[in-house]
Amino acid sequence: MTLTRSMARLTAGLAGAALLSASLTAQARELSVSTVLSDAFPWGQAAEKWADLVEERSGGELTLRVYPNSQLVSGDQTREFSAMRSGLIDAAVGSTINWSPQVPELNLFSLPFFIPDEAAVDAVTSGEAGELVFAAIESRGVMPLAWGENGFRQVSNSRGAISLPEDLEGLKIRVVGSPLFQDTFSALGADPTQMSWTDAQPALTTGAVDGQENPLSVFDVARIDQVGQEHLTLWNYMNDPLIFAVNQQVWQSLSEEQQVLLRETAIEAGEWEIAMTREQESERLAAIQERGVTVTELTDEQYQAFVDATQSVYEKWAPRIGEDVVNAAQSAIDAR
Ligand code: X2X
Numbered sequence: 001m002t003l004t005r006s007m008a009r010l011t012a013g014l015a016g017a018a019l020l021s022a023s024l025t026a027q028a029r030e031l032s033v034s035t036v037l038s039d040a041f042p043w044g045q046a047a048e049k050w051a052d053l054v055e056e057r058s059g060g061e062l063t064l065r066v067y068p069n070s071q072l073v074s075g076d077q078t079r080e081f082s083a084m085r086s087g088l089i090d091a092a093v094g095s096t097i098n099w100s101p102q103v104p105e106l107n108l109f110s111l112p113f114f115i116p117d118e119a120a121v122d123a124v125t126s127g128e129a130g131e132l133v134f135a136a137i138e139s140r141g142v143m144p145l146a147w148g149e150n151g152f153r154q155v156s157n158s159r160g161a162i163s164l165p166e167d168l169e170g171l172k173i174r175v176v177g178s179p180l181f182q183d184t185f186s187a188l189g190a191d192p193t194q195m196s197w198t199d200a201q202p203a204l205t206t207g208a209v210d211g212q213e214n215p216l217s218v219f220d221v222a223r224i225d226q227v228g229q230e231h232l233t234l235w236n237y238m239n240d241p242l243i244f245a246v247n248q249q250v251w252q253s254l255s256e257e258q259q260v261l262l263r264e265t266a267i268e269a270g271e272w273e274i275a276m277t278r279e280q281e282s283e284r285l286a287a288i289q290e291r292g293v294t295v296t297e298l299t300d301e302q303y304q305a306f307v308d309a310t311q312s313v314y315e316k317w318a319p320r321i322g323e324d325v326v327n328a329a330q331s332a333i334d335a336r
Contacts, residue, residue, distance in 0.1 A: 031090035038068035045320040046273035047093040054264035075198035078177040085141040093248040105136035112310040123336040129329035143251040146266035148242030151215030156229040165309040174209040233296040
């Protein structure tokens, strides 16, 4: 081969490689996905499942990279929605609680003793109330795609068993940074203190707070009993759904095919995670009890005492959430 011919080949080869890589960069797209909990928890697993399905079905054209532990918002989980809206984060699998400071309608799920069981959760999320909530999110610059579930939140503490509101009197309870929680625990006579999940664990360890509330999966995986939380009350006072969502500009920049793919895989990952979370509840409870935690279940009268004590929270927050959303949810719950 003459020098000129081999040079010509080399040049053609390089040009080809450049073309190929240019077309790859034009097509391949990576989106960041924020979560509060890692894949040690069902919540983080929901995001990983979404990423796996997208990887499988997009043939590498679209990649979701999951950033757990609220790291994209430096641990401040109540800033996740704003960060996604402004485009600092492309997407998230986030909790209704953490997004409620920016989307008041999401407080629907935090109304104490309002959505009592799994059938009620499903009736709300899959019906008109769910649609209104998704429309509220969309109107604030974020495209919601699917539901997941962190679970029913149960209260624990290091002092003694809680079976009536009086038992919470004066207890310092860590709550998430959402104002409704402050009202609920104040109404119950406790001393609520707002902090992120990142700060909650050291606060429980040092005894700076007496108690906390989280779903069984979080209590179990994070080994909350090992930081002195020996008393757990099953009161199902609220469920904490998760929402799969994408920044609006990012969403609009995707092809229709990619949008369909993202939505379908989010729905699939969400359904998978909700079923898994619910299935695991009884084995998690057994594991928690085996580790020596006292588990308290409420009689109907005790439950009613909590409902009555928090009635004022419902009255204050229903108008802020929007009567149309609350009424649609109430009808769905009644008809379940
Ligand atoms: O902070 C919490 O308690 C957690 C992890 O459950 C949420 O992000 C709502």
